[in-house]
Amino acid sequence: MINIIWASMLIIGFIVAAATGKMEEVNQAVFKGAEEAVVLCIGLISILAFWLGLMKIAQKSGLLDLLGRMLSPVVSRLFPEVPKNDPAMGYIISNMTANLFGLGNAATPMGIKAMEELKRLNNGRDEASRSMITLMALNTASLTLIPTTVISIRMNYESANPTEIVGTTIIATACSTAAALLIDRYFYHRRLVKRRR
Structure with a gap:
């Protein structure tokens, strides 16, 4: 569906530009946008390579395992249907x-691998399980401590202080994660009540 929406917007834009005689501006915008996208992607690749390298070091040093053990009690409560060692x-x-x-x-x-495993636990059914819905809500809202990608974009556009957004990002993502969990639990309990009636 999203592909149809984007394609429709693109076609309508070209038709309106042709009808109003602004095709030259559209061509310039397309090429300028493509050039900026390439520059942005190269900048993002460097910062992502750096952070992925740090993640690999953290994994080899056992830091990720330690973090995983710290998160395990919380994750077990959020996903009670998933066996602990699955x-x-x-x-x-x-x-x-x-x-x-x-x-x-x-x-x-x-996230994709987690969804595949959760589908396996759901006996391969196409209907999303409670755990699949919870994972989607958490993944979308996601508490973020270091907004790496946004910092990288700000650095590419020569921000005076690219890391000044860290505090507000933590607050905003904490609120979005709390809201996602509350909504997820609300609809889950509402569905349980409907089934009991």
């Missing part, structure tokens, strides 16, 4: 850890 739990913790450090691109593969 591979899904490891992927969920890895996904949450990557999101904590603002590594959304690194968190995505782990």
Whole structure:
């Protein structure tokens, strides 16, 4: 559906530009946007490579395992249907850890693997389980301690203080994570009440 929306917006934009005689401006905007996208991506690659390298060092040193053990009691309460030593739990913790450090691109593969494992635990059904919905809510809202990608973008655009957003990011993502969990639990309990009637 999203592809249809984007394609429609693109086609409508070209039609309006052609009808109003502004195709030259559209062409310039397309090429300028493409150039800026390449510069932005190269800047992001460098900062992501740096943070992924740090994550690899943290993994080899055992820091990620320690963080995983610290998160394990919380994650076990959030995902009570997932057995403690199941591979899904490891992927969920890895996904949450990557999101904590603002590594959304690194968190995505782990989130996908966690969803695959949760689907296996859900007997391969297409209907999302409680754990799958909770993971999606947490992954989307995600508490972030270091907004790596945003800091990188701010550095690329020569911000005077690219890290000044860290405090507000922690507050905003803490609020979004709390809201996501409250909404997730509200709808889960509401569904349970409907089933009992």
